[in-house]
Each structure stands twice: as structure tokens, then as C-alpha cells.
Amino acid sequence: MSSLSASKLQKTNELAVSIKNVGLTYTTAIDRRPTLKARVKALGRGGKQTRVVRALDDINLDIEYGQVLGVIGTNGAGKSSLMRCVAGILPPTQGRIEVYGSVSTLLALGVGFNPSMSGRDNVFLGGLAAGMSREEIEGHFDEIADFSELGEAIDAPMRTYSSGMYARLAFSVAATVRPDILIIDEALSTGDAKFKEKSLNRVKELRSDQRALILVSHAMQTLRETCNDVAWLHKGQLIQRGEPNQVIDAYQEFLHLGKSAAIDEDV
């Protein structure tokens, strides 16, 4: 299996994304739904309404064109936060991120933001919000609809979609719009076996010298097969980065050891 992993792609030494000393801290409300009522009721008590979350801590990561970077880590490791920083959705609270090219701004997952609208409307609105023109989306639309295999369901409201259909549409959008830097956040491990196979093949097709691919996934086997570089995040810190098999092996070993591992103090 490892013979497949080191893909023929070479790093081009052309920088796609440069992440320097990036930290992300944010305050979030303790209540899931912050309300005026709760705030007023808590007035006398003077209790804290917010808590500070340290999502990313001094991350340094350069991503070059031609690189297929897998990002791994347990839930809450900061993977999605880091991706959102690269996509410009969350400004970092520390450090600097430079992006040399167009990023698919996780477009895929923005699709379906309005469940009462049809899949078609959602694809268009997601694309327009991401800054694409109507013509650009129209140009890609047939391919998206084809790839998703949704058929006539594309014109049905998205609330009628199953989670598999949802994921298929999201992945199709991500894989069809071809940005310089493509981020696919856990969209790979969804859908039925057939679609999984199809999407995996598409990701392999998308690998090229002119593109940087970032895959956030828990599907280790997929990452071993597709990536030429893997970064492991844990509790907002970059633990290890390098050859996929090495990093994934270390990560899996860590998972089996459980949280008792002294790895937190190591870095």
C-alpha cells in the first residue's frame, strides 16, 4: 500500500500558502444561543458569559504548488479553524497568512445554506457569494449536476435531500470549480461506496503541479494513497508534518495510546 502513497507529483517550490506563527483565539458564548433574557437574568450574578477558546497556537506551515497536503487530527484539533483561516473566513489573531492564488473557500460546505431552496439555487448562491460570476457558475453547472448524479432532485428543495445527496452535491461543487488552491474538508468520507470511489478518483485527477490540494479527513487510507505530505494537528498545535506514512503511523499510534500520551508537552 505504501508504494502508492509517494505520488509522482513533485513539489514545485512555488509557494501557494504561507502560514507564519498563526494563532487563533476567540471568545465564544457559553450558551449555545446567547439571549438578552439570559444576559439580563445573569446581571446580578455577574457570571462570565463567554469563554476563551485557543483554537490555533503558533502554527507554521508552507504549502507549495504540486503539494497534496492531508490534515489529520482528532476532533477539535483545529483543522477546520486552520482551513477557515486560509480561506479568509476567520482572521487569525496572531501571525500572518499569505495566499498566492485563488482558494476554493470551502465553497462546497456553503452550498445548502438555505434548505428551503433548490439544489440549483444553492449552488448558484454559494458560488456568487464566493465571488464567482453567474456565467462562470453556469459554465460549471451541468458538470456539477452530472457529477453529483442527483438527476431531477437538483431542482428539489435541499431540505428533502438525504445526507448522502447533500454531501454528493457539496463534493461535486468543490471538485468541479477548479481553483488554484482547493480545500476539501471531510467531504470525502461521505456518500455511498460507489460515490466514494468516484470522488477519490476525481481528487487524484485534480492533483497537478499547478494546484495545491488540502484534504482534511479522517480516512487515513485515502490520505496515504493520495497525499504527498501530511500535517498532524493536536489541540491547536502542529505536532508533526512530513511523509504521509510516517506521520499517519505516528498519529495512529498516538490514538491507540490515548490521551495519556505525553505528546501535549512535547511541542
Next chain:
Amino acid sequence: MSTPLQVYEPFRAGLPKLGKYWKSLWSRRTFISEYSKSELREQHFDSVFGQMWLVLNPLLLSGVYFILIVIIGGTTDSARYVHLTASLFLFYLVANSLTGGVKSITAGQRLILNTAFPRIMLPISAVVIAIFKFIPTLIVFLVIKAIMGSQFSIEMLWAIPILMITLFLALGLSITISCINVYFRDIASFLPYLTRTLLYLSPILYEASALNPNLKALEIVNPLFPILDSWSRALVHGEVPQTSSMLQGLAWATGIFFIGTYFFLSREREFAVRL
């Protein structure tokens, strides 16, 4: 590629670079129109019956309030009915902007968490939707006015600048309330009471001139008061509205727009973590 296309750095409190923000907003203007269209389509306002409902709804409302006026006030003056419909329709333009705007950010959660775009597009879209709902009611009003035998005159054109001021105010209110709702999610539940209060405080069920002098304070604290008064003067009575009223309305609209937009822009970068 030696220079980065995008640089993301920590932001200080305060506004983003306005020129860049505006450029990015302008390049996405099709989103606003498409979003409004899809939203209206989803609410079936693209069909004949949907359009009819759009007209029927305010018409029934004005009918109900007219019955109220007849019973309480005892007047059956047709001018009162024309005044009521004109004012009520304009009021609903503002009220719809508020109800559409309040949840625009929280409902756009998925999009906000996954796409970088100027968040202010969402409350702006809410106002555009309210405008689309307002247009047919304006036509209905003109028909009612003709049927009631009310005079059409050149002074009615004063309604145009008044409508502009109203839209400016609606935009400011929509932006402000969408931002507040991120921090206090129950504002959306309070909103019906707020709009209802605003309705009674505004010269809709009564005419501004009929207001008890003791209640003059209403005129000062209600941004809609001078606007609705001018609107009725121009559209219903064919008079030139008072300059002071229009300026007062404009001052309110400007104030709310700039304060609300300042809050929105300085806060919007943390919306993603607040949702």
C-alpha cells in the same frame, strides 16, 4: 507569483479597509439580486396567486384597521382610508426589512462559516426582498386612490425622495438588527412587539395633525413619524411636505445607517465564531 494575492492578518478593532470592502461587495452584487429572487420564488411570489397574496395581504390588513377606525373614531371619511393604506404599505416596507433582516445573519450560518464574503450582503438582500414586496402594494394604493376619487397632482412626486429616505432608514435598521441578533438571539422574538408598538406610535391609524399636543414627544423619538407624515401629505393630500419633517427623517436614517453599519463592519469578522 511573488506577491501574495491575499494576506490575512490579525485585525484591530474598528473598520476593515472600506475601499477593498466596497469593491468586494460590488463584485458580488449579483448575489444580492439572485438571493432576493430565489427567496421570493421560494415564497411563491413568482406565481400569479403568490403575487395576489402579496397584494391581498396588505389590502386585508388595511381593511381590518379601517373597520377599527370606523368603530372607534366613528368616521367614514374616504380620505382616512386612503391615508391608512398609503401609510400602512410604507410602514410594511420598513417592517418587512426588519423581520427579514433580523435573522439574515443567523440563517446564513452555513454560508458564513464556509465562505468569505462581505456579510453585509445578507441584510441588504433582506431590504431588497422587502422592496419587491412593496412594489405591488404601491400599485394597489394608486388604484385605491383613483377609486376613492382622491386627486392626483404633481406634488405627489415628493413621494420619491421620501421613499428614498425610507429605504435608507430600512437599510440601516436591517443592518443594525441583523448584527444585534447575533449577540442576542431572542431579539427576533421581541421584534413583533417592537414593530407593533412602532405601528401604533406612527401616524398610520391617525393623521399626524390629529395627534394630541401632549403626545408631541412621539414625533421626536419615532424615526418613522416625520417620514410617514411627509408621505401622507404628498401622496394622499397632494401637498408639499414640510422640509423640517423630511430633514428630520433623513437625519434619523443617516444616523441609524452609519451607527449600525459601523457596528456591523467592526463586528462582522467575528460572526463566524459567534454562530
